[in-house]
Amino acid sequence: MIPFMQAEVNNIKANKEKIVAFPQMGNIRIPVAAVLKAMGANLYLSPENNKEALSLGTRHSTETVCLPYKLNLGNYIQALEGGANVLLMFSAPGTCRLGNYAKMAEAKLRELGYDFEFIVFDMYKGKFVEIIKKFSQATGNKSISNAYRGIKIGLAKFDALDEIERKLFYFRPREIESGKAEKIYLSGRRSIEKADTVEEVKNTVQETINKYNSVKIDTNKEILKVYLMGEFFVLLDPFTNMNIEKELGLLGVEVERTIMLSDWTNQTLIPKWNKKTETHRQRAVRTANKYLTRSVGGECIETVGDAVYAAECNVDGVVHVGPFNCIPEIVSQCILPNVSKQENIPVISLLMDEQTGKAGMVTRIEAFVDLIRRQRKNKSIINAYNKLSLRGEAKASTWQSKSSDCRVKSVVGNNN
């Protein structure tokens, strides 16, 4: 090759635009895209998780690997087909198979013949610095102010999304005209996605909350409260958990999801000395102590701790979700029946994989909701009876004497 042509080729290579893509997980696409955009990246926003991504991922991975990996791989393939050439992923030690995902996905994609740059957020090292560094590497951004602006708006969006989602959980079971709150939430999410500055984000949140307040709610309806907990990815990705929050909401159940997006960012990004309140993990370690004394990776200790915490908070029940074959969730699934028995709280475990059908899952949820509703009724009857017996002691005493008579009789009968 002629020398000057070689130089030109090099030039083209250097100027070749970086198009960044990242794996999808529910709402996380909005804040991450905001950070990347603020730092000046060309973004390929792959579609939200869907059937196509899942089947692509399943085709190219071993059968026993867990669902999040399959979806990530599907996202990557879709992104590479769509023109992306820089892929983002993070890996952390001491968790579970997650730490191997980056290595595996890269090897598989190279085997499939794609050409790309793979940037791994390595959590073995520092956290905050590592993230800024790797984001800068991905976007080619050099100014610190841009990075600061990007991360600020990203965090604002994390919080905003959580806020409007929490409101949705409150309004969904209570609204008279079903589906209205969901519409408000979706339009709010869209405008948060479009917002460019922190102020705009704040304004949209305020607008959305105002809209929510205009929704008519049924104040007489008996609302059950359920904790939704379990594995991180399945909890946060509505495609994977088949929108279980919505199904529960339509059955008249208020959901409290134990892991929200911003909880996680606070936990991983903010350094230890700057944490003022007890974090989710610390609380879980405290409450789970009776059943699980050591952290075993993944979200196992959080799951067990949250179940105990739910019992402490007098919640009606606990729904535990996770991907099929997830190692830490199998441990927590083995422990939860004991927690349920000792703490007297109903628990249902739903493990999702690519074969899970929605109808079967909905049936199980319905049965579970029926069960906790009946249990609540029984509880209220017992409470009412206790109150009665406290008020009218005379009446209660006659009751008691009658029952004690019966007991004596039966004992005598046994002796004979």
Place this chain on the structure above:
Amino acid sequence: MKIGIPRALGYYNYYPFWFGFFGSLGIEIVLSDKTTKKLVSEGSALVVSETCLPVKIYMGHVLNLLNQKGVDIIYSPSIQSIDHKIYNCSKLRGLPDLVRNVVKKDFLLIEPTLDKSEKNQGLYQYLYESVAPLGITDKKTIKKASKVGWAYQNNFTGMTRDGMHPAEAMETAIKGKVVIKSRKNNYPINIAVLSHGYNLYDNHVSMNIFKKLENLGVKAHVSENLSVEQMNEGLNVLNTSLYWANELEISGAAGSFMTNKNIDGVLTLTAFGCGPDSLMVERITRYAKRLQKPLLNLTVDEHTGEAGFITRIEAFTDMLYRRKRSNIVQNLNKQIKIDSERQEVVYSRDNIVKV
């Protein structure tokens, strides 16, 4: 004083150490019976069905100790990490917690934790936690006992490195002997059998795989025959680094065996639902293709039938025999070709001379 040690999981790798350690402290060890079908089904009844086979078997052994052996102290260690940020699989990390929540009986559970990623959770702390519930708290005695334990363990590893079958080596080591046998190398086929100790040396799980291979005229090599350095080199061959605590005995050994010319084929045995193995085997499969080593992946669970198992092993060894034969024939053909070409040359020269 009696403590019960389940004949499962860690037993197959560390029993000589425990034997020496507890023995020198005057604690009697009661082992559970060997794995049977009944024991497996009793264990599986306790945990959810997705749990992997080794853990189900472990629960069965715990029940066996409590019900049949009349032991009320169970020793169940949790090996969190063996090096800085090199963690074990979650089920092994939370093993004592699982036992405590799942086995509904009154017994004392000794649950020491070994965590090299934490500062104060090293070997001596682990050993202290192992015997402190039994009333032994003097650190000097514990140190002395651990030395006795290491002597037994080193004898065991010495014999396995030399090529002895680990089950045999364990029996010899516990008697306090070291036996080095002269090796006869007259097996036509050499296979590397890769799995964790608790799958391979539990005859119920591996269905006597070593005997079956022996009958087929195959020499089985296992990861215990390799040194740590060889296995580390093996990891480099597979272009990976250590992530799981027990990755060396599979990925490392695979890399080492697949670059060894004397090994004709590789056989991996994984328990269904084993998380780490599913990833390791994927990598091994990819590299086996590149390095052109025949590979057989076998997955076992509590329903695996022996007939299907034998058929696969037989087919695999038949294939290896055929491959070896055809290699020999090809080599012979080459030799013959070269010889005949030479003859032709000689013949034509003669012709020239005659003419």
